[in-house]
Every structure is written in C-alpha cells, then in structure tokens.
Amino acid sequence: MELTAIREVTLKAFCRLDEALSAEDEELLRVFYAAAVGYMSQAGVREPPEDTPRRAQYDLCVNYLVLDSWDRRDVSFVGAASSENPAFRRLLNQMKLTEPEGPPPQTSEAFAVGRAGENGAVGGGGKATPDQSAVFDGEDTSAPKEDEPL
Numbered sequence: 001m002e003l004t005a006i007r008e009v010t011l012k013a014f015c016r017l018d019e020a021l022s023a024e025d026e027e028l029l030r031v032f033y034a035a036a037v038g039y040m041s042q043a044g045v046r047e048p049p050e051d052t053p054r055r056a057q058y059d060l061c062v063n064y065l066v067l068d069s070w071d072r073r074d075v076s077f078v079g080a081a082s083s084e085n086p087a088f089r090r091l092l093n094q095m096k097l098t099e100p101e102g103p104p105p106q107t108s109e110a111f112a113v114g115r116a117g118e119n120g121a122v123g124g125g126g127k128a129t130p131d132q133s134a135v136f137d138g139e140d141t142s143a144p145k146e147d148e149p150l
Helices: 005-014 023-042 053-071 086-097 108-119
Strands: none
Touching (some): 005 023, 005 053, 053 086
16 A cells, blocks of 8 residues: 555554654654554454555554554663553454455465464364474374374
C-alpha cells in the first residue's frame, strides 16, 4: 500500500508533524508507513476497503505504529524501560480477532512452518532440537524415530 497524498495529510496530523519536513524526514515517514503496513499484514490483518469503520481502525493502528517509530527513532533504552501503548494493543487484538474469513495473508508463522521441515514443531506436532529450525511450544507429541532412545 502506497502512502497517498490524502493519507499522508492525516498521518502527519496524527503524528503532529505541523512544520515542513526535510526530504530525508519525508522519506523516513514513508519507510515507517511501509513498515507499519507490513507489520499489520504479518499480524494477520488485511487492509480493509475504504470508507468502512474497519478501515478507520486499520488506519489508526498504522498511525500508532508510525508515531511510535517516529518518536523512538533517536531513542536508546537501557534495561526494560520500554512500554507499549495499551490502546494500540487492544485495537490490534480486536482487529485480529474479527478478521474476515478468506485466504490468510502471508505471516511469519507461515514462514516458520515452511522452515520447520520434517520437524513440524510449529503448532506442537514435533520436537525442536538445536540443529533444527523450529518453534517449540513445550510439548513433544511426536513418536520417537527408530534410532532415538525412548
């Protein structure tokens, strides 16, 4: 999704970027926007049709992500001093829980399943070992292989 002129105006208003931005900052804003849209897709939330309440929620989530990136671009943290906006988290969770039926967007979990290979550990179907790329959920439900001890 490209940052249109109308969307850019509302995004800048949300981020309170009132003064003219340098060319570098304009490009950075576009990068943050593309990253936020990608985050939503990876979270399993597709871009809704224009002029719907769901689209307004989607745009608000993207705005939260862009603003967070903008505000933290020069910040470094020592320890665990970072916090997340609870309003954003509630909105994102609601959007994920109410995502319409249809083919799911490409997600990082789909990538992990593809990389798990024979192991099948994503979703609890296999066993993760140090030499295999997988996600381990703490429960091994697989049968041992012939050469494995019980």
